[in-house]
Amino acid sequence: MAKRMGTNTLITDTFPSVAGYAAVASKKEGEGPLGRELDVVCEDSYFGEKTWEKAESRMQKDAVSKAIAKANIAVSELDYIFAGDLLNQCIATTYGLRDMGTSFLGLYGACSTMAQSLGMAALFVDTGMAGKAAAVTSSHFCSAERQFRFPLEYGGVRTPTSQWTVTGSGAAVVAPSDEAPYIKAVHFGKITDMGITDINNMGAAMAPAAAKTLEDFFSDTETTPDDYDLIVTGDLGIIGRDLLRELMQRDGITLGKNYTDCGLLVYDRTEQKVESGGSGCGCSAITLCSYIMNRIKSGELREVLFVATGALMSPTSQQQGESIPAIAHLVYLSNNKNAVKGS
Amino acid sequence: MAKRMGTNTLITDTFPSVAGYAAVASKKEGEGPLGRELDVVCEDSYFGEKTWEKAESRMQKDAVSKAIAKANIAVSELDYIFAGDLLNQCIATTYGLRDMGTSFLGLYGACSTMAQSLGMAALFVDTGMAGKAAAVTSSHFCSAERQFRFPLEYGGVRTPTSQWTVTGSGAAVVAPSDEAPYIKAVHFGKITDMGITDINNMGAAMAPAAAKTLEDFFSDTETTPDDYDLIVTGDLGIIGRDLLRELMQRDGITLGKNYTDCGLLVYDRTEQKVESGGSGCGCSAITLCSYIMNRIKSGELREVLFVATGALMSPTSQQQGESIPAIAHLVYLSNNKNAVKGS
Numbered sequence: 001m002a003k004r005m006g007t008n009t010l011i012t013d014t015f016p017s018v019a020g021y022a023a024v025a026s027k028k029e030g031e032g033p034l035g036r037e038l039d040v041v042c043e044d045s046y047f048g049e050k051t052w053e054k055a056e057s058r059m060q061k062d063a064v065s066k067a068i069a070k071a072n073i074a075v076s077e078l079d080y081i082f083a084g085d086l087l088n089q090c091i092a093t094t095y096g097l098r099d100m101g102t103s104f105l106g107l108y109g110a111c112s113t114m115a116q117s118l119g120m121a122a123l124f125v126d127t128g129m130a131g132k133a134a135a136v137t138s139s140h141f142c143s144a145e146r147q148f149r150f151p152l153e154y155g156g157v158r159t160p161t162s163q164w165t166v167t168g169s170g171a172a173v174v175a176p177s178d179e180a181p182y183i184k185a186v187h188f189g190k191i192t193d194m195g196i197t198d199i200n201n202m203g204a205a206m207a208p209a210a211a212k213t214l215e216d217f218f219s220d221t222e223t224t225p226d227d228y229d230l231i232v233t234g235d236l237g238i239i240g241r242d243l244l245r246e247l248m249q250r251d252g253i254t255l256g257k258n259y260t261d262c263g264l265l266v267y268d269r270t271e272q273k274v275e276s277g278g279s280g281c282g283c284s285a286i287t288l289c290s291y292i293m294n295r296i297k298s299g300e301l302r303e304v305l306f307v308a309t310g311a312l313m314s315p316t317s318q319q320q321g322e323s324i325p326a327i328a329h330l331v332y333l334s335n336n337k338n339a340v341k342g343s
Numbered sequence: 344m345a346k347r348m349g350t351n352t353l354i355t356d357t358f359p360s361v362a363g364y365a366a367v368a369s370k371k372e373g374e375g376p377l378g379r380e381l382d383v384v385c386e387d388s389y390f391g392e393k394t395w396e397k398a399e400s401r402m403q404k405d406a407v408s409k410a411i412a413k414a415n416i417a418v419s420e421l422d423y424i425f426a427g428d429l430l431n432q433c434i435a436t437t438y439g440l441r442d443m444g445t446s447f448l449g450l451y452g453a454c455s456t457m458a459q460s461l462g463m464a465a466l467f468v469d470t471g472m473a474g475k476a477a478a479v480t481s482s483h484f485c486s487a488e489r490q491f492r493f494p495l496e497y498g499g500v501r502t503p504t505s506q507w508t509v510t511g512s513g514a515a516v517v518a519p520s521d522e523a524p525y526i527k528a529v530h531f532g533k534i535t536d537m538g539i540t541d542i543n544n545m546g547a548a549m550a551p552a553a554a555k556t557l558e559d560f561f562s563d564t565e566t567t568p569d570d571y572d573l574i575v576t577g578d579l580g581i582i583g584r585d586l587l588r589e590l591m592q593r594d595g596i597t598l599g600k601n602y603t604d605c606g607l608l609v610y611d612r613t614e615q616k617v618e619s620g621g622s623g624c625g626c627s628a629i630t631l632c633s634y635i636m637n638r639i640k641s642g643e644l645r646e647v648l649f650v651a652t653g654a655l656m657s658p659t660s661q662q663q664g665e666s667i668p669a670i671a672h673l674v675y676l677s678n679n680k681n682a683v684k685g686s
Contacts, residue, residue, distance in 0.1 A: 002470065002471075002472050004471070004472065008422060008423075008446045010472055050663075051663050053659055053660065053663065054663070079351060080351075080531065084449075084451055086432075087657070087659070088431040088432070088657045088658070088659060089429075089431070089451070089453065089655065089656065089657035089660075090451045090655075091655070091656065091657045091659065091660045094534065094655035094656075094668050095655075095660060095665060095668065097534060098534040098536050098655075098668040099534075099536075100534070101533055102533060103351045103531045103532060103533055104531070104532070104533060104534050104670060105450070105452075105459065105463075105531055106427075106450060106451040106452050106453075106459075106655070106670075107448070107449060107450055107451060108427055108432070108433045108449040108450060108451040109448075109449050110432065110449075116448065116449075120448075123472065127345065127470045127472070128345075128347070129345050129347065129353055129466065129470070147659075188423065188446045188447070188448055189446060189447070190444055190445060190446055190447060191437065191440060191441040191442075191443070191447050193441050193442075312432065312433070312434070312437035312441075312449070313432065313434065313437075314430070314431045314432035314434045315431070316396055316430070316431060316434065316490075317396065317432075317434045317438060320393075320394050320396065320397070322438060325437050325438065325441040327447060327449075
């Protein structure tokens, strides 16, 4: 049974494994630094479907299928699937997973969904509520642009603070096993709102939430950034990343060279013209479910804090003059079963 | 630790209590059969705010505050809050709860959210992952109409199969305690899609999901409808209710007089002109968090199955010609701590 440490950090008792994981993405992601590590790269942004929304559903379905196959289990062995996405009413998820026949728990954490869903899956397996559980999320540049910003045909100019929504889906299957990556702890965050209203600067809106979650986690576990090989946020981009460093420095915590952001790993910022970096639920999902998990599996990375952030606004709240509340959820992944410091 | 029974029913080990609950609603709900049992009835559909979306956020905030006060705890004692709503990106929830300072887990289960959130809160408390946790959801007739159907000013004619979105929010605080209502079991459902495309007939789209969840639960626990004083679905309305009876009868299970639907309890269908009945996340939320909980507390009801259903579509999926996937989540509430049959 998961043990509570400090305020709200949950240390898993059994260190459940990520038994299988997969990343599905499109052309631009395939051309980026992660290209060769992705399981599927589809040149067609429609993924053979008629609309971008259906394409996004298709990516989720394919990511889950791949992750299940890599975990070497049948879909019928999954007890629960935790999932969500950015589209109104989370339709990428509900249509993508409707034929799976698995108990379904829909989540809405915006771009924090990969951490939220993986954390939930890990806790369900750890407490024995599930034998095996999956986590999945996605985003699609085209479906996100037309829902949150402008029709693509309009060709709106992008600000330097803007980020590029990743077209991709990442999925992970959690199960008891003796193979890394192991999930050692989960910390679900609190909503933070510093009054930022610029929807073209999501990194700045989300950085305070990441700071809050990381600081609470370090305090709960009595650890410091130096205890980890990699601390990686979800999609703060370069502006949010620098702001996070600054915010935490102000509180006396130095994020060193072991800190980076999935929005900077997923694209080559200068070559691929993505302004401040990648974003969207798919950004942290495909980076975690390829590059990061691969390195934990191989032992190149030992102790990893994955902190996905989400901006909890909508076009309606923005039109009504509201600021942008944000949240960050943390999952502590490891390549070993050594006890968590202090637990 | 919650025990698994059958396929996916989770029997709680400690039977956590609903230590406090509250229902906040507006004029029409106040005039309905539940009127005198609601905690707050606000005549102004704006709840003193500038927009309907902000009004909905306000309702959630007020419902949680009332539930906490009735549980006789401070907000700082809440470890987690599980919540969601129908608005795009769940903004009623995120703006309503952003100042609470509690670890937040956003859910999207459409109108099944009251059962999903209450089930999650119960399991977190039961497994010791949370000391105390809250569940909340809401809907607002005006914010839902303009998002899902037409601008109110358009005055669209309603079909006889249509339902009336409840303006209301229900919240519950779960904690270990020796006072009823107790939560004895949780069953999270599977997505069901029978190919229905008529968005003015949500009851018909959701009835198969309710049938699936109830049948799986009865099979898992080896019980029958006769073992319960009340079986209540979330917002099937009269058409969905009759269809559910028919679907289950076909499978040899008779839902008797102990079965009804929150959409029929919340309004006086003929007097209040709501066509097939009430709907929306708020429908099952305010009915559960007033009428039903009150009767479990008083002992008038002993064993209750609360089954909230959700239609997992969006206006975009509907415009793209898609059918309506649905889900139903179940929470088994009781006035006593007697062991669950067969567990």
